[in-house]
Amino acid sequence: MVTLPFVLENSWYPIEGDLAGGFSFVLHNMSGAEISNFRLIYTSLTRVTDEAVCQNATLLRRNANFHEFGPPEGFKLAPGDSWAFKVDGLHRSAKHRTDGAKSAYVTLSDGTHKPCAIGDLMLEGRHSEPAPKLLPDGKVSEPFFLQPWPKKTSLGKGDSYPVALFLKSATSDEKSSVQKVQTLYQRLFAADHVPFALSPVHEGRELVLRKTNTLANEEYKLTFSETEVALTYTMESGLQYGLTTLAQLLHGARQDPETFSFPSSGTIDDTPRYGWRGCHLDVSRQFYPTADVTRLIDILAWYKMNIFHWHLTDDEAWRLEIKAYPELTTIGATRGPDEILLPQLGNGAEIVSGFYSQDEVKAVVAHAAHLGLEVVPEVDIPGHCTAVLAIFGNLSDGQEAPDSYHSVQGFPNNALNPAIEATYAFLATVFDEMASLFPSRYVHIGGDEVADGSWLASPKAKKLMEQEGLEGTFGLQSYFMKRVQQMLLERGKCLAGWDEVSHGGGVSPEGTLLMAWQNPDVGIDLARKGYDVVMTPGQAYYLDMVQDDAWQEPGASWAGTVPPEHSYHYEAEGDFPEDLRPRLKGIQACIWSENFLSHDYFNRLVFPRLCAVAEAGWSPKDAKDWLRFAAIAPYAPKL
Structure with missing residues (x-):
């Protein structure tokens, strides 16, 4: 990778009596050539206001997140040297490392634009607290991989999981629905074993599809046994959601069999909370x-x-x-x-x-x-x-x-x-x-x-x-x-x-x-x-x-x-x-x-x-x- 010709570093510092604080910038010339009459442009969600006070720079233009600054008149930036300036007068306080400059470039005196490397916003005068762990160590009271969790479950833990859930008989439309969820799974988890088969497979478990007229559009029911899984549905959406639930159960049992299991008995009665x-x-x-x-x-x-x-x-x-x-x-x-x-x-x-x-x-x-x-x-x-x-x-x-x-x-x-x-x-x-x-x-x-x-x-x-x-x-x-x-x-x-x-x-x-x-x-x-x-x-x-x-x-x-x-x-x-x-x-x-x-x-x-x-x-x-x-x-x- 080629080293970019300029590097911009930026920091936020507190100002007594001004909750918004200010920005410090340092532009490093890594281009190998002296520059003058240049402009520095950066974009930032933390904007400079019309009342901004600049030290060692002039605010030339601002449009929303776009900011353009110039150095003092006659200033020349030699190779390896840096130009530092400060800006007081922000529209709000920076609170996180992503509140500073998101991008930058330098426009040279001939109008050409040169890219500028940039890092996270640093913090002056206060502790820069590291990002914490956002999730606790998880714990399952029921060993089943389901997200979102169904409306009602009563499941028995199985000692093993099938190679795949297979169809012995199904309509053409039902086979299409199974294949739809199958290909969705393959797109999301390309390296993992498929959950379904359209014909019987060794060490598989039969999937029986039962269409009824008693369930709501997105509702489905699943019944598990050691030899088969029955999925009852009324509309195609309910069939899809039931098949997705089965794909999730099998996926979890394969990913972490010590934590998750495929059911050997019991039922799932499911329908969404909101439309x-x-x-x-x-x-x-x-x-x-x-x-x-x-x-x-x-x-x-x-x-x-x-x-x-x-x-x-x-x-x-x-x-x-x-x-x-x-x-x-x-x-x-x-x-x-x-x-x-x-x-x-x-x-x-x-x-x-x-x-x-x-x-x-x-x-x-x-x-x-x-x-x-x-x-x-x-x-x-x-x-x-x-x-x-x-x-x-x-x-x-x-x-x-x-x-x-x-x-x-x-x-x-x-x-x-x-x-x-x-x-x-x-x-x-x-x-x-x-x-x-x-x-x-x-x-x-x-x-x-x-x-x-x-x-x-x-x-x-x-x-x-x-x-x-x-x-x-x-x-x-x-x-x-x-x-x-x-x-x-x-x-x-x-x-x-x-x-x-x-x-x-x-x-x-x-x-x-x-x-x-x-x-x-x-x-x-x-x-x-x-x-x-x-x-x-x-x-x-x-x-x-x-x-x-x-x-x-x-x-x-x-x-x-x-x-x-x-x-x-x-x-x-x-x-x-x-x-x-x-x-x-x-x-x-x-x-x-x-x-x-x-x-x-x-x-x-x-x-x-x-x-x-x-x-x-x-x-x-x-x-x-x-x-x-x-x-x-x-x-x-x-x-």
């Missing part, structure tokens, strides 16, 4: 190749989850091909030093790009449907639209000041203006193409984090407010959302969104599904207003949150610290009044990708908490067992 058992993936902040997306869907199927919420657009990139607007996925999916969209969230000197073609989308949707998962697409509007507005100038009010408001992530004027008719024509075309790609009943339209004060400097928005009797940003947002809801209904779709969709008067609750993310109490308030609700609070189900308070533990922290045990024990029903519980449709994990610069980071933060959310969505409260979970979760397949 919506979802997982969200943000592919805007970081792009995931199609193979990674389908791999995640496979993992969700293994844990009997049934919703994949695909967050396809945000400020940082638009990832969904819209044939009528090719610019969205050429310009709008590309970030780089000389591109319209600047580097963000770990991008450096290299141009990064990526989007999903409509053929790829169809393949992902088909793959998910084959495994019983519904793909719910999200285009995040009206906020989080920097990528759109950077391309289409006609969607902005030219008389609105360019920095009249900023989003919580620091993007200026990033929301589609409800007073511009061209906005609705643009969205109509987008929704037309989405409707042909996604069979889902829902289209998720975001609706989150529109900055209070948005559009108030827009003459066109002021005129609309006067005409329609609207009040403030959220009155405008409600007007926008109601029009979007009608557009979706005309295309046979229902509106899903984040909880802020209810602001300013909201939209019609009929057919609408809102996700409570800001805190658990929001879900109850939404249900009282008549909305169907999915609980996905950041304090329990956001899988990008840090898992411990230790400085060296990676992740975000705005929602607090979310250890696996908290994700596992959190009860979405919480204080929901009994009469409102029918409004609670289920739960969802959210994978926001600001911190996920590699598969290793992804796997460290997502697992085992994704397994915890899966069990919370399926298993009754009285079936949970934390130590049993801790014994099984480390075996989870990873991305």
Whole structure:
């Protein structure tokens, strides 16, 4: 591997009287050549404010996570030497090693960009606490490998496990279901022995499939004996879940026969706790190749989850091909030093790009449907639209000041203006193409984090407010959302969104599904207003949150610290009044990708908490067992 020409080291230090503290930077010149008139660029979720005070540097430009600094006039950096500078005036305190610079590069005087190596944020003046062990030593009271745990079990431990579970007789559809779970298993555990056979095998055990009309769609029953296993089901989904349970039991017995066993007697009666058992993936902040997306869907199927919420657009990139607007996925999916969209969230000197073609989308949707998962697409509007507005100038009010408001992530004027008719024509075309790609009943339209004060400097928005009797940003947002809801209904779709969709008067609750993310109490308030609700609070189900308070533990922290045990024990029903519980449709994990610069980071933060959310969505409260979970979760397949 080639040594990069520059190295940037960064530290956070406390400042008395300023809780946000400051950053120290040291740039080392490893290039072998003297440089002058250069600029240093880094990206960081901990942003520098307008009130920043720099020592030995000048802040030249900032755009959200993008920061550009210059050295003092006339400064020259010789080979092997370093340039140190400090910045006081951060928008928040750094709390973990991932709160500093995520990427960096140096722009030389001739305009070329040179990559810069970078490490974790160091801590000055305080103890840098190492990351702890996050799971206790597991212990199983029943020796069976099942996750999520079924609704009801009464199983007898077997002394051995079969080579495979085989069919003597089955319908063509049943054989297809067995093979579907078989190939899912082979994709997840490519080096392990298959659990099923379509014909008898030596030292196997017969699998008898019995279709009935007495069980719910996702319900199944298993009966075990020394000679056979009987699986009773009504719908294909129940058959799939029962087969997945059998694959898990056999997998665990093979992986650790001293801890886990395959049952020789007894029964499993199983059905999910909630109808919506979802997982969200943000592919805007970081792009995931199609193979990674389908791999995640496979993992969700293994844990009997049934919703994949695909967050396809945000400020940082638009990832969904819209044939009528090719610019969205050429310009709008590309970030780089000389591109319209600047580097963000770990991008450096290299141009990064990526989007999903409509053929790829169809393949992902088909793959998910084959495994019983519904793909719910999200285009995040009206906020989080920097990528759109950077391309289409006609969607902005030219008389609105360019920095009249900023989003919580620091993007200026990033929301589609409800007073511009061209906005609705643009969205109509987008929704037309989405409707042909996604069979889902829902289209998720975001609706989150529109900055209070948005559009108030827009003459066109002021005129609309006067005409329609609207009040403030959220009155405008409600007007926008109601029009979007009608557009979706005309295309046979229902509106899903984040909880802020209810602001300013909201939209019609009929057919609408809102996700409570800001805190658990929001879900109850939404249900009282008549909305169907999915609980996905950041304090329990956001899988990008840090898992411990230790400085060296990676992740975000705005929602607090979310250890696996908290994700596992959190009860979405919480204080929901009994009469409102029918409004609670289920739960969802959210994978926001600001911190996920590699598969290793992804796997460290997502697992085992994704397994915890899966069990919370399926298993009754009285079936949970934390130590049993801790014994099984480390075996989870990873991305």
